[in-house]
Amino acid sequence: MQNVNSILKKSPLAELLQSENFVGWVYAIDYEFAYVMTNDLWKYKALGIPHNCFLVAASFDPQNLTQASEDEMEVILLRVLGSAKLPQDDDLVRTKIDHFKDQKSPMGTDRELDDITRSEMQFSGLKCRVLGTFFVDQDELWLGSDLESFATATRLNVYRPHGKALETIVNYVDPIRRNAAREMAEQLGLKGEIKPFQIGTVRYTSTDRLHRRAVRAEKVPVFVQPADFLGRRTAVLGMTRTGKSNMIKQMVSVVKRVADASQARIGQIIYDINGEYANANQQDKGALADIYPKDTVRYRMLEAEGFRELRTNFYEQLNEGFGIIQRELEEANRVTTDYVRAFVNLSLDEPDKGEFSEYKRWQVRVAAYKTLLYVAGFEPPANLKVRFDASKEIRTSVNSKAGENLPDPSQGLTLEQAKKWFLALRLANQESSLKSSSGNGKDWVDDALQTLINMIAQRQGNTYISGHRILTDAIKYHSPNRTSEVADEIYELLRDGKIVILDLSVGDARIREKVSTRIAQKIFQNSMQIFVEGRTPPNIVVYIEEAHNLIGKGMDLTETWPRLAKEGAKYRISLVYATQEVSSMHPNILANTENWFITHLNNAREVKELSQFYDFEDFGDSLIRAQDVGFARVKMLSSPFVIPVQIDKFDPEAERQRMAANQE
Template sequence: MTLTGIAAQVSTGTNPLTHLFAGAKRLGGVYHLDYERAVIITDDHTKRECGGVPRHGFLLAAATVPDQESQQPLDEDEVILLRVRNVAQLPNQAEVVATRLAAMRDADLRDRPPSDVLDALTSSQIELSAFECEVLGTFYPSTAGGHQFIQWGADLDNVYAGARYFVYTPSPEVLSFIASYPERTEDEIDRGDEPNLITLGHVRFASTRRRAESAGLAQVPVHVRVTDFISRKTAVLGMTRAGKSNTNKTICTAVFEHSRMTDESIGQLIFDPQGEYASVNQQDQTGLRLLGEEWVRIYKFRADPANPQEEALTLNFYNQQELVAVRGLIEECVSDLDAGYVQAFRAAEVTEPDQNDYATQGAFQAARQQASLGRFALYALLAKAGYKVPTGWSGIRIQMAGAMSTLLLADHPDAVTPDTTAGYVRINTADGLQNAMTWLCKRLTEAASKAGLPQQYASLDFTKWQNAGAWNAIRAAYDGTGGTAVLNHLKNYVEFHDPRSSGNFVPKVLKDLADGKIVIVDLSYGSERVGTRMSERLVRGLLDAANNRFRSNLPARKIQIVVEEAHRLFDRENSNKNDTDPWVRLAKEAAKYEIGLMYATQEVSSIDPRILSATHNWVIAHLNSDRETRELAHYYDYAEFADEIRRSEDRGFVRMKTFSGKYIVPVQVAKFDHSMINNARIAAGLLPIDAPNTGI
């Protein structure tokens, strides 16, 4: 983006501060000034002429020639930036209030407007008012690279008597300069660089916009530098439907456009819990996937095999390394069933136990055996439901007495294979799983009947199987003794299983990111537990790869990660207890690896304060709780905005502080639209395309 307006004018050789008063309107004067606050005096007529004085509005104070402020040089080469905080008391406030009361009384008694019963002097007196303002800092002229520019200091280095200062409301052009400062830094001027800026939105001081519109201040653009969001942490905070996703999409598109313009690979990994990033939704009438199949890859369950942009995010249900995710998906599958046997089925423990949870080695080995029998029953149930066993599957190894395996093989010659360890067998086919499971179920049913076991099986001891809790819980679903609902439900989830999947989709994702692509992980299908498992695995793989490059002294690969519903992942309790958690690692190690993190949540108080303290960019929309705004008040001067953040529910109305920005700026974030997509496509060397369903 080419610099325009004030940013482009200040290098003309004249005092750059004079440009700040072009088109400015004089609001009043300062009658008190210290290092932190200023009190200004004005009147109702002047306020109307200036378009109103909204809370948190920006004002300029300077020691200027009173009659021709915009034409004459400044008495002092500095301009103080003020932010309106609240109304203030006049020195003669009691007298003014008494006069106002008298005027209102007389007007009421005579049934006439106050202007008809007041003389001009009295009318002028009662219209006086004052505002308390926060001193944000000082603009002053400086030189870099042989060019003049407007420098910023976050304080005052001197305080004159208040009567020397006059106060102005900036013109739309100057207001844009203030809200976007610095559009060009001193270092960039020295190097001759032009920063890549995007118009994130427009200045918005208040929910009520009537006076801003009449004064021509409702569409003042706010420019931010894209590089502020790259390799840094960004918090996008606000209630549901407050515009967080809109902001994220706008920034993601801008980062992609920047990467293509600079030919720098910046991969973006977006965890999409609702599927809104992966699709062209009705609200946006556009979507990130329209950036092109060569630049956007979507990993999802139920991927369309005919769509080259989509990759299947499937599981090999027989891969023991994916057992946690598999169990999560199965639990979701039967979540609408409440029969007792279903509850037992869901509670059956089939994962490998942790030895640290057991006091003795014997207890640990017993738990391992119980879990292995449970896995055997689960895999047999899956085979019965139509889940294809992978070719070359290593199978499941279970303990089975020699006499029992001999009789089983007599009935089903290929059901099991004797293991190298005596007393163990291995099962590695679908027929073997079902034949062995069916045979055992039948034998236990016979053993429990009055007739007992047939003679050829009478010598067998089934006590271990009768006491195998996990195995029996799953058996009730397998043989129908509990019911057939679980089996029927599982048949509807076969599409989540891919026997060819190694379960290791991480390398493919890492390659896409290294190539500078946008990778969207669509988690809208499947349970939250499955989505969490998939996300954790990706983040862990990403961090391990970044760590390997770091230790090998290789340059870091810039990657941006976008996380919705971050309070589920970055909670304080987990951060304090588990440093091995991938999300905790990401929060702590991302900067070292040049991994940017943009996290969105409505629960600021749930985020570990170490993450919040390391956040560079803040985009704060509506929050409805004083608990959340109190937490937010610990950072910068957001305490000043707490009441408005709770009160204003306008979608996209945010208070923003960026890495380069010097102060908080109230912004109405621009709506994510198709023109952003087409601008990014052009930067990538692609032709613009029509917006879906609009024909534009």
């Protein structure tokens, strides 16, 4: 039978306490703060005590666990907030001042302090926040995020954790979270064990001479759980050039690794405002498209080699293009006259072919609509023709007014021929109402067709109207090169697990915003529809830069972007948003964000906004002062507290090698 000592030695609590890193004792404690008395010598031996570093306190001796009572078997986790005043500090300050007054040399060699006074001066106090309590239950390490109780008479020894002890602390995930992560991975369709991945190493302060560069220092890795990202919201906040883009590239590569390892399809779409993900640059030495050439599809507003066209072909994607025209007219406040109202209320929806008469009317309406686009200046695809049926009587009337024999529309008309045909049709119908050949008494030129041919002719009766000219503002959204609706095409790529990059660095900013919103709307609506039908939506991760422009604090929660951010997780849509303006973000989205990566912020207002969440308030001064690239304060869903981390630099070459090894 094992003795008590051998059993206790297995306790993970003892591994958190390193006797060689003893730094002092707790001299006052409550539920929120602990005050520690330390000494210059102890701090030196422990490689200093940086601001915001972790400390651990316990009343038992880790070298003699047999003497510990059950009540003592816990370790209190602390974070250093700043200095604290000891009762004798005022006397010691007066002693120092008197000593300095007696010095004749700047180097202070005239008269040394006596040993007792010098010893007294080495003691100082630390103010620490209580982060929680480690304890063991059923041989597992647990962390409660508070103190269950405290005894002011108990002697609490304080240690600064290094190496394995610190690694255990910063990478701690409680058993409940671990099980939840496994269940979440199964729900997301991820197969096998999904291991945590390294995101960086612990870094407490901008000055890292002792705790990261000293010979005895050890850079402690920080890992995060992949399940924390999927179906969640992640904020990447900080000033320009402080590592936000590097962090997003790390996330993209991690999600790709998770997808490859678990044989799952996880689509990723990046709204690339500055073109830094779609294109290689000197800083990053490789674009994502170069690293994952088979799995990356790039889009751009303008034609470019290696990019797909982001705009819509109004001739092919009728409803999508017509929807853009409708929005343009409404935003320009052009829907004020009868014919414009009639136009925006047209329906281009294809009826059932069994509805013979309605279907033929729809064919004529579509032909007239495409002709209207043509005369308005929308460049048509090459060799485009329109086709519809017209009776011999109709054709004869039209040819009479056209002054020439135009081809039979059922055999196809070029758009120039269609223009002549519909202009002649309008004149023929003005003289005598043309009747449908079906014998139902209906006019062949119904109200919808009359509106379209009036706009082609720019005449309503004998009155001049702007007609097709009101469509010209929408030309910039049109491309004759597309054969399918871009939003539908992108959604299918995401379902297939591709990385889609929208290069929004070129083209009209207003167009970019509208196209971006339309794609986001399609992603949200399609995934929601799949979910409502009882099926499983695909896993999709959406990355957006300059997020305050899309999810601003003044936006209504029913708008596309706020709704995607708030409700998307339910439909397996993850959101990673990057911005330098925390205070400009929608507060509801910030409140529902699970993961945070915060680098340098340059003013107190942004820090104050951030201080409302978790324990970021402890890092306020550091966030403003420290401008080091990649120095982040990280709070993940699985982590119970904020961890200061130096984010690893994204390595394109290492990722290429990994991809090559997988293919072999």
